[in-house]
Amino acid sequence: MSKLTKLFSVLRTTNSGIGIFNNWMAFLTHTSTIVGNLMSGAVAVFAVVGTTSSGRSSRALLDVANMQFALRFVLLMVIAAAMGWALGALVSWLTEARKLSEARRVISYFVAAVTGGLLIFSADWLSLERRGGGLPELEVLTCLGMAVALWVASFQFRLHVGSGVREVIKVRSMSLTVFVSLCILLLGLTMAGQA
Amino acid sequence: MARGGPLPDNSAALLLTAAAAVDVVIVLALAKMLAPLADPFLQIVDPNWRVPALFVPLLLLGWVICEILLGGNTPGRFVLGMELCDDKGRPLPMSKKLSRGLRKLTTLGVTGINPVKPAGYDRKTGVVWHCGIVPPVPRPMGEWQLLFRGGTHGGKKSSLARITGFRERGEVRFGREKGWANVVMTQDERVSGRHCSLITHQGKLYLRDGDGAGKPSSNGTRLAGRKLQPGETIAVGHAPYFQIADIRVDIKR
Numbered sequence: 001m002s003k004l005t006k007l008f009s010v011l012r013t014t015n016s017g018i019g020i021f022n023n024w025m026a027f028l029t030h031t032s033t034i035v036g037n038l039m040s041g042a043v044a045v046f047a048v049v050g051t052t053s054s055g056r057s058s059r060a061l062l063d064v065a066n067m068q069f070a071l072r073f074v075l076l077m078v079i080a081a082a083m084g085w086a087l088g089a090l091v092s093w094l095t096e097a098r099k100l101s102e103a104r105r106v107i108s109y110f111v112a113a114v115t116g117g118l119l120i121f122s123a124d125w126l127s128l129e130r131r132g133g134g135l136p137e138l139e140v141l142t143c144l145g146m147a148v149a150l151w152v153a154s155f156q157f158r159l160h161v162g163s164g165v166r167e168v169i170k171v172r173s174m175s176l177t178v179f180v181s182l183c184i185l186l187l188g189l190t191m192a193g194q195a
Numbered sequence: 196m197a198r199g200g201p202l203p204d205n206s207a208a209l210l211l212t213a214a215a216a217v218d219v220v221i222v223l224a225l226a227k228m229l230a231p232l233a234d235p236f237l238q239i240v241d242p243n244w245r246v247p248a249l250f251v252p253l254l255l256l257g258w259v260i261c262e263i264l265l266g267g268n269t270p271g272r273f274v275l276g277m278e279l280c281d282d283k284g285r286p287l288p289m290s291k292k293l294s295r296g297l298r299k300l301t302t303l304g305v306t307g308i309n310p311v312k313p314a315g316y317d318r319k320t321g322v323v324w325h326c327g328i329v330p331p332v333p334r335p336m337g338e339w340q341l342l343f344r345g346g347t348h349g350g351k352k353s354s355l356a357r358i359t360g361f362r363e364r365g366e367v368r369f370g371r372e373k374g375w376a377n378v379v380m381t382q383d384e385r386v387s388g389r390h391c392s393l394i395t396h397q398g399k400l401y402l403r404d405g406d407g408a409g410k411p412s413s414n415g416t417r418l419a420g421r422k423l424q425p426g427e428t429i430a431v432g433h434a435p436y437f438q439i440a441d442i443r444v445d446i447k448r
Contacts, residue, residue: 136227143220147274150217154275157328158199166203169329173206173213176275180213184220 064126069137072126076141077148079122084149087115088156091175095168096160105171112175116182119145124190138194142187150176199276200329201284205311207277207324214271221270222257226250262299266292276327284332287322295320334448336400337361344436344443346383352447355393365395369439375406385440387412394428402437403428414440 064072090111094104123145127137157172202210226249230237233249240248261269266289267279279287279295287295298316299307307314317324337356343349355361360368360377370376372388380386389406404423405411411425419434431437436445 136224139220139224139227143217143224146217146220147270150213151274154326154328158276161199161328161330166206169203169206170209172328173202173209177209177213180216184216187220 065128069135072137073141073144076123076126076145080119080145080148081152083115083119083122083145084152085156087112087149087175087179088153088159091153091172092156092160095171096162100165100167100171108171108175109178112178113182115149116179117186119149120183120186120190123187129194138187138190142183146180146183150180153179199278199325199327200331201280202277202324202326202329204313206329207313207326208309208311210275210277210326211272211307211324214269214275214277217271217274218257218261218269219254222254223250226253229253258304259300262296263293267295278325280323280325282321282323284323284325287320291320291322295322336395336398339400340447341367342445342447344445346386346439346442347380348378349442361393361395367393369393370406380439380442383440383442385414386442387414387440390439391416391423391437393431400431401428402431412440416440 091108094108094111120142123138123141127141153176162168226246230246230249234245237245237248257269261267266287272278279292281287281291295316298319299314302316304314306316313322313324316322338354340352340354341358342352355367358367358377360366367378368376368389369378369380369386369392370388370390371379371381371383371386373379373381375389380390387405389410390412391405392403392407394401394403402416402418402423403426404416405426409426415425416423417438418429418431419436421429423429431446434446436443438444
C-alpha cells in the first residue's frame with residue numbers, strides 16, 4: 001500500500017468531528033421541521049376554532065372583526081411563513097433522492113395542496129369584507145401570503161439542495177406549482193362566493 | 196455567477212407558471228385597489244366590469260415593464276429566486292434581455308405556454324433559467340480562488356491553477372521555508388517553516404497539517420474552525436475557509 005493510499009485510508013476516522021457536526025445539523029433540521037409543522041397545524045386549528053366559535057356567537061379565540069389591519073397582516077405573514085416552512089421542509093424530506101418513490105411524489109403534491117388550501121383559508125379568515133373604496137384585503141393578503149410562503153419554501157429547498165437529481169427538482173417545482181395553483185383556484189372560488 | 200444552477204426545461208416551465216400566477220394575483224390586487232380611483236374614467240363601463248376593465252390593461256402594462264424595462268424580472272420570479280442567465284451561467288447582458296423581451300412581445304408570449312419545452316424566445320436568445328433550488332454547477336478546482344485575510348499575503352487573491360505546486364503536483368504548500376513552500380509566508384512568525392498543504396486526490400481537495408513526513412505545524416491548522424490533529428489530513432468538502440496558525444484563507448469556489 002502506497003504512503004498516500006495509507007494516508008487517505010485513515011481519513012474516515014479523522015473526519016469524525018465533521019460527522020458529529022453533520023448529525024447536529026440533521027437534528028436541528030428535523031427539529032425545525034417538526035416545529036414548522038406544529039406551527040402550521042396550530043394555525044389551522046386556531047383558524048378553525050376562531051371561525052367555528054364566532055359562528056356559534058360565543059366568544060371567539062381571536063376577535064378578527066375588531067382587530068386592526070396591521071395586526072391581521074402580521075398574523076397572516078407569520079402563518080404564511082409557517083406554511084412555507086412546513087411545505088419546504090416536508091417536500092425536501094419527501095424528495096430526498098435516495099428515497100424518491102411514486103408514493104412520496106404524490107404525498108408531496110398533497111402536502112402542497114393542503115398548505116395552499118390552509119393559506120387561502122387563513123387569508124379569508126383574516127380579511128374583512130371590503131367597504132366602499134377600502135383595501136381589497138383578501139387579494140392583498142393572499143398575494144403577500146403566497147409570496148412569503150413561496151420564498152420560505154424555496155429557501156428550504158435551497159438549504160436541502162442535495163445533488164440536484166433532475167427528478168427531485170421536477171417534483172419540487174411541481175409542488176410549488178400545485179401550491180400556487182390551488183391558492184389561485186380557492187381565491188377564485190372565495191371571490192366568486194363573496195360576489 | 197448565478198445564485199443557483201440551471202433548471203431543467205420542464206422544471207423551468209413549471210416554476211415560470213407558478214411565478215406568473217403570483218404576478219397575476221398581484222395585478223388583480225392592484226386593479227381592485229385602483230378601481231375606485233379610476234371610477235371617473237370608467238363611467239361607460241358597467242360597474243361589475245370595472246375591475247376586469249382595469250385588470251387587463253394593468254396586466255399588459257406590468258408585462259411590458261417587467262419584460263422590457265426590468266429585463267425579465269417579475270415579483271413572482273424574484274420570490275422563487277429565478278434568474279436569467281446565458282449558457283455559461285453568467286447573468287444575461289441587458290441587450291439580450293431586451294431582445295428576449297421584444298421577441299416575447301411579438302409572439303404575445305404564446306410560445307412560452309409549454310410545460311415541457313423552453314419558450315421559443317428563450318431558445319433563440321440562448322437563455323437558461325437558473326434557480327437556487329438547483330445546486331450550482333461547480334467550477335473546475337483549478338479556478339477556485341484562495342483569498343488571504345491577513346499576514347504576508349493579506350488581501351491577495353489567487354486561483355489554485357496559478358500556484359506552481361498545484362499545476363505541477365496537485366499540491367499547494369504553505370509555510371515560511373522558501374525551498375519547500377509554494378506560498379511563502381516569511382513575515383508570519385506564528386506560521387511554521389512547513390506548516391500545511393492543500394492536496395488534490397481523486398478530484399477532491401484535502402487539507403494536511405505539517406510537512407506530510409510526520410512533522411506537524413507548531414501553531415496548528417484549522418478547517419472552518421475545527422482544529423486539525425497534528426499531522427492530520429482532512430477533506431475540505433464545502434468548508435468556506437481554513438486557517439494557517441491565525442491567518443484565515445477563504446476558499447472561493
